[in-house]
Each structure stands twice: as structure tokens, then as C-alpha cells.
Amino acid sequence: MKDAKGATTRTITLQHARIWTADPARPFAHSITLRDGNIVALDAKPEGEVIDLGGRWVGPAFIDAHLHLTLGAATLAQCDLSGCSSRAQFESRISAHARALDDAGEHESWLVGFGWNEADWRADAPTRAWLAAAGTRPAVAWRMDQHSCVVNDAALAKLDTTPIEGGEIEREHGIFREQAAWKRVIPAIPTPSLAAKRASLAKACAHLHALGIASVGSMEYLCDIRDVFVPARNALTLRVHATVLDRAWPLDQPPELPQESSDFFRIVGLKSFADGTLGSRTAWMLDPYRDQPNTCGLSMEHTLRGELTAWMRCVQSLGLSPSIHAIGDRAARELLDAMDACADSPAPRFEHAQTLHPRDIPRLAGRFASMQPLHKADDARQALARLGHARIERFFAMRALLAHGARLAFGSDWPIVSPDPLLGIKAAVTGLDLDGRPFATAHSISTREALVAYTRTAAEMLDLPSGILAPGRAGDLVVLDRSPLEIDWTREMPMIDATIVAGRTTYDRASILPSF
The missing domain is CATH 3.10.310.70 (Diaminopimelate Epimerase; Chain A, domain 1)
Structure with missing residues (x-):
């Protein structure tokens, strides 16, 4: 591989693999050919350097649709x-x-x-x-x-x-x-030096590659975008499509955003918070908390001021995606009302969607629900106390959302929980909480549906060149030691053997790509 972006002048064929493409038109293959960082063929005559994967499973590299890369990087030293x-x-x-x-x-x-x-x-x-x-x-x-x-x-x-x-x-x-x-x-809190932030970013990218991740949707403040990401945009090994966290600006004076971008970095949206979290009892609910009946949580920012629709329209006028944190069912309803009053493009992103009144679920048809399944495994331990039995049907209703045509994109919210996509898939498929107990398993989804949420739909939501394995798409792949589609997730999990980003090996646990 020749440069930091991962471009290559060689042609490489991976063969004797069990390839799941995430492409409905052609879901499976046995070999894949990469050239100059992109996919050029599936199941074609081998070209260039040929690497035998010995029956390992290959899929599109994972995409974490929602994390905080700078914040996560900082926690590595906390x-x-x-x-x-x-x-x-x-x-x-x-x-x-x-x-x-x-x-x-x-x-x-x-x-x-x-x-x-x-x-x-x-x-x-x-x-x-x-x-x-x-x-x-x-x-x-x-x-x-x-x-x-x-x-x-x-x-x-x-x-x-x-x-x-x-x-x-x-x-x-x-x-x-x-x-x-x-x-x-x-x-x-004193801010780390730029040198420390840049060093932490490199460590965070390596950490995510070891988990099979090639791309992220990262929530970032403008100061870090300008000082850390823009200077590093041509040297990144992780694709970063950023959403701006700065929110204290007048609606008639949007922030001036950096215009620099690369194949590995660009700004795709701006963020607002409609409420808080279930664990802190600050998620804005339609009804009071069962274990603290004097509160329904908090609305905040543009939602609190009655400006959410106007803010979303302003963001869309900039050609960017409005990204709105909404965890409580009251916050969800307010957000859906605002979505109804806004354009469909650039597509708004409903971040978290942890509790939804049943009548609001069909309103997400065709819309992006950016969810974090490992949050379900964590919050499940408090959900009954917070919500009571009657409202558990509203908690992480992933199956109902898919049934009504919602477009689920999965992420982690790292460093809130682990960024490991395999742990997220396990949570989405099994319904087990972090203590290993089943909870609200009627909302669980299939392994294939979880994989799609971590690949194809996440790429569609973030406008990434990856997400499926097909000619013309980015050469971002993950290699697992076994098929995630053929195991019992309550008993075992696959292991990441290698991660490839734009045709470049960024992680190789099993040393299966020695010359790659």
C-alpha cells in the first residue's frame, strides 16, 4: 500500500472465502478483487496477488453510525x-x-x-x-x-x-x-494539547480497526474539527463523517464551517439535544417516571425553546443533515412532529429512539433511526424501575420499527458503551442485558438485520462509499473467523481476524494478509 489514505497500485484477490455482501441483488460470493482501494469484481478470475482466506467469513467492514471519536480517544488515558x-x-x-x-x-x-x-x-x-x-x-x-x-x-x-x-x-x-x-x-476541565489530541486520535483509530470498524459517524465540536480532523484529513485510516456538536448559535447566523474534506473526512450534519437519558431520569417522557413520579424528565435546547423545526430547516438549508438526540417518548413525538414539518432531504437522523409510543412507530417509515443496541443491554437493568411493566413495549422497539419500514442504522455512542459491533449485534439478536439476563426479547431482530444496520443502512445514512461489497464500492472489508449468520449468539461470538480499509490492511490479528 502506498499512502496514508490506503490507495494501492496493486490488484489483490481474496479467495476461498465465505463472503456476505449486504447487497440484496447479490448477497453471497466466494472471492473478491480489489484495485486502487476499490472493489472491481466478485467471483471473477483471480487477478494480481491472490490470498487464500481458508474459508473465513468476509463482510463489509463495520460502520459505527454514532460515536464521539475525540471523547472516546480521551478516555483511553482516563x-x-x-x-x-x-x-x-x-x-x-x-x-x-x-x-x-x-x-x-x-x-x-x-x-x-x-x-x-x-x-x-x-x-x-x-x-x-x-x-x-x-x-x-x-x-x-x-x-x-x-x-x-x-x-x-x-x-x-x-x-x-x-x-x-x-x-x-x-x-x-x-x-x-x-x-x-x-x-x-x-x-x-483543562483542555489537552493539540499534540496530545492528535496522538489520542491515532490510538482511537487503531482501537476501532481492531474491532472491524472502517467508518464512523462522529459527533464533534468545531474546535476539534478545525484543529485535529481537518489537518489530519489526508492521513486518517478511519473514514470520519462528522456531525457538529456546537449548538449555541442564532438561527439567523449559522456557524461558519470548515470546507476542507477528503475521502476520509467531511462534515455531514449538525446536532441538537431534545432531552437527556433514561438512566439519569432526564429523558423527556409522556408520563412520569415510575421510580420518581414527580418528574417526566427534561426537554432542552431547541426543543425547550420551541425552535426545533426552525433549527432543522436551517440545517437543511446548509445542505446538511439535522441530527437530533431523542430518548424519551415525549421527545420522540416532538421530534417526529418537527420531521413532518421539514423536508425529507438532507435526511434528518433520529438519534437513539429508545422509547416510542406505539402510535408513533409507524411515523418512522422510510426514516433513519440511529440506534445503539448495546444501550439496550445496559439500560435494560433499570428500564423496569424507570418505566414500569406497561411501558416496556416502548423500549428499543427494533423489530416493530423494521416491520413499519424504519431504516435502522447501528452504532455505539462510544465512549458511553463499548464500540465493539459484535457486542452490539449480540445485544440486538439475543435481548440479553449486561448481566446476561433476557429482557424484552420480543424486540430482538435477526443477525442479518443487525449486520445490515451496521453496514448498508449506516452507509446510506452517513453517505459513505462503503456498506456493501459490490464493484465500484470502497474496498472496506472485515474478516471473521466464523460466520456470524450460523452461530448461537447466546453461546459464542466470532472473532475479528482482519480489517481492510480502502484496500489497506489496518488490523490483522491472525496474520492472514502478510503481504497486503
Whole structure:
């Protein structure tokens, strides 16, 4: 391979493979030929360098339709609190990370943790007392959904704790939720250097390639788009179609967006949040929470101000896709009303769609529902407490959405949960929660449907050149050790053997492409 974009001057044929193309016109093949980073033939006479895959399964490389690449990259160096099953374990990890920072000479650095979930220890959220091991350095620990956090006394002393619209602050516990977390806590945390961000981005790309991922739809702030992605656009190994997270702009003065793009980077949309999350009880519901009946959650941003339709039309006038976070069934209804009042193109993206009233599901026919099946496995552990039995039919209604013609595109929301597509497929197919218990399995879908959501439909939603294996499409492939279509996902999972992006090997666990 000749350059960082993955272009090649060689022709390569992969043969003796079990190829699933995701193309309804030709779903299966046994060999595939790549030239200059693109697919030129299926089941044709071998050309160029011939590589025998020994019966391995090949499909379109996975696409994560919704993640936060810069944020996920940053967590690779932060304190991982995911899976903590007790306060003692939480505090132990904080203590260990504080020592590691001291050992590295970072005595003034904030300690940043991520990934805790009170469902893991089946009790209340942590308080500032849980961060005592950080000592006098400021510390913040983000809930897994990144919609709430807890800070220690040293951080609290630096923060504005006056009331804020669309957010909640519990000063006595050190807890900040929604807009309070985003607009009060985040700006106070020192920003890493550009060199550190660029190094982290490279590590994150390698991490995702090892999971079979070639392309992502990433939610990014303009500062990172300008300073990190645009300069790296010709050197990226991961296709990044970005959605701009900056939202504090007047509707008559849209932000000035970078125009630079490449085969591996471009801006495709802008983002707004209609509500919060189920775990934090800030998702905007039609009816009160079962375990906190004094609230129906929160509306926020353009939805709170009654500007959602106008904002969506403004984004579409820029030739970009409006992307709207909506988790609660009330937020979903407000979003669908706004969609009805907007043009169909550029296509709006309904992000998350975790709870939907049955009468609203048919309204998604032909529309993109960008969902994260591993969120179902996580939130399932709290869904019954939050929603009650009567509303479980509204929770991740993937099968009903497909039955009514919705276009499901899957992602992870990394670093909220793991970006591993195989874990997402397992969650979508089996209905097992993170504790291994079946939940709302009537909403589960087939393996083929899950694969389509991680490939073809995700590519259609993000306007990517990949997603199916057919002549003329990008040479983005994943190689698995066995067929995901022929296993029992409750008992086993395939392994990623290799990932190919634009004809270039970006991951090769099994050393099956030695000269590629």
C-alpha cells in the first residue's frame, strides 16, 4: 500500500472465502478483487496477488453510525470506572489513577473518570465523598451516559453552582446533570494539547480497526474539527463523517464551517439535544417516571425553546443533515412532529429512539433511526424501575420499527458503551442485558438485520462509499473467523481476524494478509 489514505497500485484477490455482501441483488460470493482501494469484481478470475482466506467469513467492514471519536480517544488515558460493582471498587480505581498521575509527574492535572453506572452496584449514584482518594487535585467522574457527573470538593470550589436552564445541580452531593454538566463542568476541565489530541486520535483509530470498524459517524465540536480532523484529513485510516456538536448559535447566523474534506473526512450534519437519558431520569417522557413520579424528565435546547423545526430547516438549508438526540417518548413525538414539518432531504437522523409510543412507530417509515443496541443491554437493568411493566413495549422497539419500514442504522455512542459491533449485534439478536439476563426479547431482530444496520443502512445514512461489497464500492472489508449468520449468539461470538480499509490492511490479528 502506498499512502496514508490506503490507495494501492496493486490488484489483490481474496479467495476461498465465505463472503456476505449486504447487497440484496447479490448477497453471497466466494472471492473478491480489489484495485486502487476499490472493489472491481466478485467471483471473477483471480487477478494480481491472490490470498487464500481458508474459508473465513468476509463482510463489509463495520460502520459505527454514532460515536464521539475525540471523547472516546480521551478516555483511553482516563480512569475507567465501568463495571464497578461497589463503592470500594470505585474508590480503589480512583486511588490507583491518582497515584498513576502522581507517578507521571502530573500533580496539577484533573483526575477524570468515566463509565460508572449505579446499576452496576444496584444503589444510588456516587457522591463527592467517593472521590476523596483524589486528594486535593480536582476530580470529576462521568456517568456512562455522559449526561451527569460527580465532582470532588476541589473541583466544586472552581465551579459555578447557580441554577441553569435545562440542567440540575445537587451541590451537597457534587452532582451535575445535563446542561449543568456540559456548560459548567466541561469548560472548567483543562483542555489537552493539540499534540496530545492528535496522538489520542491515532490510538482511537487503531482501537476501532481492531474491532472491524472502517467508518464512523462522529459527533464533534468545531474546535476539534478545525484543529485535529481537518489537518489530519489526508492521513486518517478511519473514514470520519462528522456531525457538529456546537449548538449555541442564532438561527439567523449559522456557524461558519470548515470546507476542507477528503475521502476520509467531511462534515455531514449538525446536532441538537431534545432531552437527556433514561438512566439519569432526564429523558423527556409522556408520563412520569415510575421510580420518581414527580418528574417526566427534561426537554432542552431547541426543543425547550420551541425552535426545533426552525433549527432543522436551517440545517437543511446548509445542505446538511439535522441530527437530533431523542430518548424519551415525549421527545420522540416532538421530534417526529418537527420531521413532518421539514423536508425529507438532507435526511434528518433520529438519534437513539429508545422509547416510542406505539402510535408513533409507524411515523418512522422510510426514516433513519440511529440506534445503539448495546444501550439496550445496559439500560435494560433499570428500564423496569424507570418505566414500569406497561411501558416496556416502548423500549428499543427494533423489530416493530423494521416491520413499519424504519431504516435502522447501528452504532455505539462510544465512549458511553463499548464500540465493539459484535457486542452490539449480540445485544440486538439475543435481548440479553449486561448481566446476561433476557429482557424484552420480543424486540430482538435477526443477525442479518443487525449486520445490515451496521453496514448498508449506516452507509446510506452517513453517505459513505462503503456498506456493501459490490464493484465500484470502497474496498472496506472485515474478516471473521466464523460466520456470524450460523452461530448461537447466546453461546459464542466470532472473532475479528482482519480489517481492510480502502484496500489497506489496518488490523490483522491472525496474520492472514502478510503481504497486503
